[in-house]
Amino acid sequence: MMKTYRIGIAFFYHESHSFSPLKTEISDFKNEGYFKGKQIVKAYKGTKTEVGGFLDQLSKEKDIEIVPLLCAAATPSGIVSKEAYMMIEEDMLTSIQQASNLDGILLALHGAMIVEDMFDPEEVLMGKIKSQLSPGTPIATTLDMHANLSEKMMGYTPYHFGFKTYPHTDMYLQGINAARILAEHVRGDASYYSAFRKLPMMPPSINMRTEEGPMKEMIDLAFKMESKEEIANVSVFGGFPYSDIPMAGASVHVIGRNKKAAEDTADFLAKQYWDIREEFIVKLPSAKEGLQLALSLNADKPVVLADISDNPLSCGSGDTTLLLREMIEANVPDSLFGALTDPQSIKACTNAGVNQMVQLNLGGKTSPEFGLPVPVIAKVIALSDGVFCNTGPMNKHLRVDVKGAAHIQVGEVDILLIGRPMSANDPQLFRHIGIEPKNKKILGLKAKNHFRAAFDPLVSKVIYVDAPGVSSNNLLNFNYQNIPENMWPLKSPTYSLH
Ligand SMILES: [Zn+2]
Structure with missing residues (x-):
């Protein structure tokens, strides 16, 4: 009999604004989208979302059993209350525990969530999920283009798929990509390396559309790199500049089939990104x-x-x-x-x-x-x-x-x-x-x-x-306390490749 692999699906989504007067409470998640187990399939099957992509791709794979875990999403707003985060984290970990014997997890995250007293909650969550799984169980994530990512967060798995479009019309496609690579991994067919570069810059998002302008240049380069045999995926993250956290800012992530190719590609893209940063600045009419x-x-x-x-x-x-x-x-x-x-x-x-x-x-x-x-x-x-x-x-x-x-x-x-x-x-x-x-x-x-x-x-x-x-659009309007001291465009730092 063919072995069946059990893949968990989860979604925890929030983009948190440090300077918003509104705190995000558990009721905001419950009102917007809070689904457990089979409810997840009902809510997202047929939608052009990341979870819609996970479901469609995994249903095509004959040897995979879909195990829907927990989905919680709230509209972007102020920082998430500690209480709301803890409730969702507990529901998430309980669902994983109850599912037991998972061979892998697909996790749709935003990447720019902040919780009271926690600058990097998605890193904390990834760590706790990892510790619930048997050693070596893979995770693949989808991430928003506006994610603020830390080295630690990206270190839990090489499988991160950022959106390549803004407006974000490829959420579904990145869900499919993540599901495909995870399926490959659980069958033992995958061997990938990742390279991550964080830049000391917070480009405002107004001129970050991928139809034209500097982000289009970056995404075009990402596709060009992906056409090489040794590069599996490239993500270019703009960051979310209203997050007053030490890990705020833009970054580049590469999944490669060999380590050197991944590192070289990440260096090349980071340098290009840094060189065109001024193109993100525009002056608007009143x-x-x-x-x-x-x-x-x-x-x-x-x-x-x-x-x-x-x-x-x-x-x-x-x-x-x-x-x-x-x-x-x-x-x-x-x-x-x-x-x-x-x-x-x-x-x-x-x-x-x-x-x-x-x-x-x-x-x-x-x-x-x-x-x-x-x-x-x-x-x-x-x-x-x-x-x-x-x-x-x-x-x-x-x-x-x-x-x-x-x-x-x-x-x-x-x-x-x-x-x-x-x-x-x-x-x-x-x-x-x-x-x-x-x-x-x-x-x-x-x-x-x-x-x-x-x-x-x-x-x-x-x-x-x-x-x-x-x-x-004018970041000088905000009183930052926690971002790194030298951050463009507030300061003029230098950036050199390591
Ligand atoms: Zn976004």
Whole structure:
């Protein structure tokens, strides 16, 4: 009889912002995605996520039994509470213990999680998982492009697969790659080495898209290296610059079939990355300047004003008000703003009812230091429970629950209110309540780069605006305490290959 290998699947995902006023609690994970055992298959089978990739690839392998363990994900936000982390860690370790006799584990991590009193929780978690498994049991991970990685974390296994796209549309593919190499390893067919280089730089993410610019140059090089026989995989990590931790910053990881090739490739890529760092810096217009620029374009398709400093997927509260205020004052016909996180105003709209006028104080509740609430008289156009499924390329088919939504009109401006922070990355966020973003002139979006995967075909131009917020492009706005002393672009360190 053919031997069957038992592969565990787990997912623990959070991107934590050191300067966000919001702490991430266990309820944030339970509301977003907390699944055990078979529930994991139900939630992720058929989705274009890392876990969707794990499941699809392993189901194809005749000699593998899938053992779903634990999945916990919360929207990027402030630091994770110690209590929440400990609960998830305990559930994770218990599930591994109960599964027993695992031949390997596939682990989808973000790589930029911070916990109260823990700078490198994913390293701690990997260590504890390793100690639960019999010696030599392999782990393969998928990691976000914005991961802040330490030598220690990367030392537990050579099998790390970072996303190569931003917007992240290859999560599924990296899930497949990780599953494939792990299957090869458990059958005894794999022999790989890894090389890791950490750079003293924290590039802002605004100009990190892989469609154009410096990160495209790096990813093109990564593919070129992977075309060589001795290189199995290359990951280029941008880091998450809002993490005030000693292991913040960009890095490069290479999986090679021989040690020297892996080390040489890592050195080559690290040097290239360092040499082009200045290309990551861009200067953005203010909200007012951005709006004037949008109006001057006379475009035939919508122009996007992206409120990047409050992008919920970069830990924004989704309720800062500067761009909203400018758009309400300009009162341009066919303009749409969304989505503003404001459960209180949704409640007021629900109480008033559809077609009714209602007095609201929009936004500015979680982080009033970035803009006070905007008092308005609004007409309630539509209400919804806030549940929809993504239709765009990123996390396609994944069910999203924004905890209620209201479509309101203030003068000529359509505004979408939602019950919890969510980047406007998928048009279904608007369509599910009857708003067609394609038919608008100006779209003010709480979003950064991810939305472009779905929105680029619908719009004529994207203007990133510099409004106040926790994910501001200007890193000098933050009071770092724990990052290494010499870190570009805050300082001008030197970097030499070792
Ligand atoms: Zn990311």
